[in-house]
Amino acid sequence: xxxxxxxxxxxxxxxxxxxxxxxxxxxxxxxxxxxxxxxxxxxxxxxxxxxxxxxxxxxxxxxxxxxxxxxxxxxxxxxxxxxxxxxxxxxxxxxxxxxxxxxxxxxxxxxxxxxxxxxxxxxxxxxxxxxxxxxxxxxxxxxxxxxxxxxxxxxxxxxxxxxxxxxxxxxxxxxxxxxxxxxxxxxxxxxxxxxxxxxxxxxxxxxxxxxxxxxxxxxxxxxxxxxxxxxxxxxxxxxxxxxxxxxxxxxxxxxxxxxxxxxxxxxxxxxxxxxxxxxxxxxxxxxxxxxxxxxxxxxxxxxxxxxxxxxxxxxxxxxxxxxxxxxxxxxxxxxxxxxxxxxxxxxxxxxxxxxxxxxxxxxxxxxxxxxxxxxx
Ligand SMILES: [Zn+2]
Numbered sequence: 584x585x586x587x588x589x590x591x592x593x594x595x596x597x598x599x600x601x602x603x604x605x606x607x608x609x610x611x612x613x614x615x616x617x618x619x620x621x622x623x624x625x626x627x628x629x630x631x632x633x634x635x636x637x638x639x640x641x642x643x644x645x646x647x648x649x650x651x652x653x654x655x656x657x658x659x660x661x662x663x664x665x666x667x668x669x670x671x672x673x674x675x676x677x678x679x680x681x682x683x684x685x686x687x688x689x690x691x692x693x694x695x696x697x698x699x700x701x702x703x704x705x706x707x708x709x710x711x712x713x714x715x716x717x718x719x720x721x722x723x724x725x726x727x728x729x730x731x732x733x734x735x736x737x738x739x740x741x742x743x744x745x746x747x748x749x750x751x752x753x754x755x756x757x758x759x760x761x762x763x764x765x766x767x768x769x770x771x772x773x774x775x776x777x778x779x780x781x782x783x784x785x786x787x788x789x790x791x792x793x794x795x796x797x798x799x800x801x802x803x804x805x806x807x808x809x810x811x812x813x814x815x816x817x818x819x820x821x822x823x824x825x826x827x828x829x830x831x832x833x834x835x836x837x838x839x840x841x842x843x844x845x846x847x848x849x850x851x852x853x854x855x856x857x858x859x860x861x862x863x864x865x866x867x868x869x870x871x872x873x874x875x876x877x878x879x880x881x882x883x884x885x886x887x888x889x890x891x892x893x894x895x896x897x898x899x900x901x902x903x904x905x906x907x908x909x910x911x912x913x914x915x916x917x918x919x920x921x922x923x924x925x926x927x928x929x930x931x932x933x934x935x936x937x938x939x940x941x942x943x944x945x946x947x948x949x950x951x952x953x954x955x956x957x958x959x
Pocket of ligand 1 (some may be wrong): 881
């Protein structure tokens with residue numbers, strides 16, 4: 584009996600010991616988890632992702648990160664499989680861009696010898712794939728010269744260099760003209776446009792597709808020189824308001840030509856070719872698809888009081904007032920080299936009030952507005 588009791592007691596003691604050990608292990612685990620989540624939380628509060636926070640703890644960089652505080656590039660670095668510890672300070676100083684290969688490309692650019700500020704310029708002038716392509720090439724010479732200009736494009740670097748060599752133009756003009764494809768032959772290598780918008784840009788480097796068709800309405804005979812002229816609804820509405828206001832001041836505005844289809848433009852081209860020859864056509868007549876009359880947003884405007892529009896008081900009035908209704912003089916004499924078209928005092932284009940006002944106040948062309956604000 585005695586022996587049995589002793590045995591039972593020993594068993595009980597052993598059992599207590601095991602429970603104690605399990606208890607201690609559990610307690611350590613709980614405390615460990617508590618500390619872990621507390622640290623993760625500190626990082627999460629600085630907007631580091633869960634994935635990045637884990638990597639920060641794992642690589643023992645928490646105190647570094649807490650000194651830098653919130654930093655999107657650093658977050659991306661710790662999230663990335665391309666994270667490279669020796670570039671940590673650079674990541675912290677380089678501005679974040681939403682680009683898939685951001686960290687990989689930063690590593691490559693650092694290796695090529697670019698500084699942090701140069702890398703900032705590179706990253707902000709192209710898409711992810713532009714930067715990836717750029718990161719493969721040898722270090723370029725004129726980075727700051729071109730890429731301190733906000734609208735310079737990474738992809739165009741070689742064209743910038745050869746254009747400025749060939750023309751002697753300054754960097755700003757060079758970037759502007761190359762972005763407008765003015766370094767290319769007219770009607771070659773053009774951009775094709777199939778979608779209508781009131782801020783559309785059509786010129787000798789930007790072509791409308793053959794089946795591009797704006798929403799058209801027929802212009803009331805009161806405002807048109809002939810029956811059946813058509814235009815985009817938004818443009819004709821603005822024109823009517825303008826013509827009515829002009830009329831109150833004793834002026835007569837009339838539309839001589841508006842929407843012309845791709846086929847219409849082919850006919851015009853053929854007519855002028857028969858009359859004046861190929862050279863004339865190439866120089867002065869837009870090829871089919873390259874005339875903005877196909878957008879329904881362009882009007883050739885006449886005066887009811889004078890046969891020569893450029894000499895009329897309507898022309899004078901238009902120069903000062905058309906922008907208030909969303910129209911711009913599309914082909915001014917002094918900008919023939921940018922628009923690619925000979926001066927046409929009668930040709931007005933609807934671009935909306937905001938753009939028209941900017942173009943009027945800053946005395947620029949639609950092409951330049953496009954490079955500055957629309958060509959993203
Ligand atoms: Zn015209």
